Amino acid sequence: MNESVTSTRYTGLIKNYLNRLPIDPNGKIISLGEGHTPLIQCNNINIVQEKNIKLYVKFEGLNPTGSFKDRGMTVAVTKAVQEGSKAIICASTGNTSASAAAYASRAGIAAFVLIPDGKIAMGKLAQAMIHGAVVIQIRGNFDDGMRLVKEVAQHAPVDIVNSINPYRLQGQKTASFEIVDELGHAPDFHCLPVGNAGNITAHWIGYTEYASENGALQTQACNLCAGNCNFNHVAKSSSRPKMLGYQAAGSAPFLRGAMVDNPETVATAIRIGHPQSWDNAWCVSKESGGWFDECTDEEILAAQRLLANEEGVFCEPASATSVAGALRDVENGKIPAGSSVVCTLTGHGLKDPDTAIKQATSKMITIDANLDDVKNAILSNMP
Ligand code: AN7
Numbered sequence: 001m002n003e004s005v006t007s008t009r010y011t012g013l014i015k016n017y018l019n020r021l022p023i024d025p026n027g028k029i030i031s032l033g034e035g036h037t038p039l040i041q042c043n044n045i046n047i048v049q050e051k052n053i054k055l056y057v058k059f060e061g062l063n064p065t066g067s068f069k070d071r072g073m074t075v076a077v078t079k080a081v082q083e084g085s086k087a088i089i090c091a092s093t094g095n096t097s098a099s100a101a102a103y104a105s106r107a108g109i110a111a112f113v114l115i116p117d118g119k120i121a122m123g124k125l126a127q128a129m130i131h132g133a134v135v136i137q138i139r140g141n142f143d144d145g146m147r148l149v150k151e152v153a154q155h156a157p158v159d160i161v162n163s164i165n166p167y168r169l170q171g172q173k174t175a176s177f178e179i180v181d182e183l184g185h186a187p188d189f190h191c192l193p194v195g196n197a198g199n200i201t202a203h204w205i206g207y208t209e210y211a212s213e214n215g216a217l218q219t220q221a222c223n224l225c226a227g228n229c230n231f232n233h234v235a236k237s238s239s240r241p242k243m244l245g246y247q248a249a250g251s252a253p254f255l256r257g258a259m260v261d262n263p264e265t266v267a268t269a270i271r272i273g274h275p276q277s278w279d280n281a282w283c284v285s286k287e288s289g290g291w292f293d294e295c296t297d298e299e300i301l302a303a304q305r306l307l308a309n310e311e312g313v314f315c316e317p318a319s320a321t322s323v324a325g326a327l328r329d330v331e332n333g334k335i336p337a338g339s340s341v342v343c344t345l346t347g348h349g350l351k352d353p354d355t356a357i358k359q360a361t362s363k364m365i366t367i368d369a370n371l372d373d374v375k376n377a378i379l380s381n382m383p
Pocket of ligand 1: 067091092093094096097163193195196197198199200269270316318346347
């Protein structure tokens with residue numbers, strides 16, 4: 001066995017960013033190889049070309065369980081296991097439960113997940129069930145579940161792995177590291193869909209950590225060559241982006257300036273009215289010079305279709321909120337021409353096949369099984 005081959009194998013974000021995470025490297029690390037997701041430049045969207053925008057999507061749907069939650073879960077579950085925990089618990093709109101279930105099974109501990117009855121996408125439910133979590137459906141929404149999880153954790157030996165667990169945010173901050181490592185600098189704008197606002201907080205922690213270490217706006221040349229090599233030097237000239245948080249119009253407490261009691265949206269992942277990181281997110285928005293805005297369900301679904309049709313990227317509806325908002329703000333000039341923009345695509349489109357099929361523009365054609373009919377189907381549908 002060639003040792004140099006095995007030692008460079010990517011084995012997850014804890015190993016990759018060990019010196020930046022509060023994890024004991026000598027203890028057991030629970031990883032599924034999360035992180036290291038592609039940053040895809042969008043080349044085919046008209047308005048982006050017209051305004052000379054560099055638009056990148058960070059496709060977090062390519063994490064092991066199909067969402068960004070895995071970044072936080074590897075750190076939270078590793079920490080829980082190293083401290084002797086035997087069970088974790090979360091409330092979830094779907095993705096956290098899928099991730100918690102997978103990492104708990106990997107760790108050999110129990111997972112309890114509280115989900116809103118009938119309001120999570122089918123793929124996410126399948127994940128929680130196949131990984132052997134105890135799935136507790138509640139007649140209520142995410143916010144009810146979150147309240148109950150906080151209460152029950154005081155009465156039962158379970159560790160909460162929602163983003164109120166600080167280790168979750170520590171893991172999720174690594175997405176910012178990857179972006180800066182890859183681009184060589186922070187983007188001008190970073191756009192995220194916002195639910196509990198844990199992820200926008202985590203990204204800001206990451207950008208700030210890199211920028212403060214290297215001195216924001218200070219250029220630090222590579223000390224091995226003239227600075228034009230292909231290595232990923234850490235934050236050579238990293239400042240920090242303006243952070244833009246987009247919510248679904250029916251679940252937009254940051255826009256209302258107050259909690260929303262009965263949130264609704266087709267983007268069930270962000271059907272959240274009482275964000276857990278309320279204060280953090282306001283600080284991020286103000287400190288970065290960014291803003292919050294909202295997108296209608298129609299805008300969200302249109303952005304999901306656009307990415308799928310024009311760029312070959314299939315994300316779930318909640319994730320498309322970042323692109324829906326970004327494109328609108330490119331159009332109206334709030335994001336100036338020439339800017340570099342990263343949109344986080346938080347989850348994979350396969351999570352929610354029902355919504356995708358319902359709104360897909362290409363229709364199925366059913367024909368008899370003969371050559372003429374197939375030929376006809378092709379010739380009458382050529383572009
Ligand atoms: C695809 O799974 O809250 O603002 O319980 O699944 O950090 O909450 C999911 C959130 C965006 C919002 N996109 O992130 C859960 C849950 C997707 C998500 C968000 C979620 P935060």
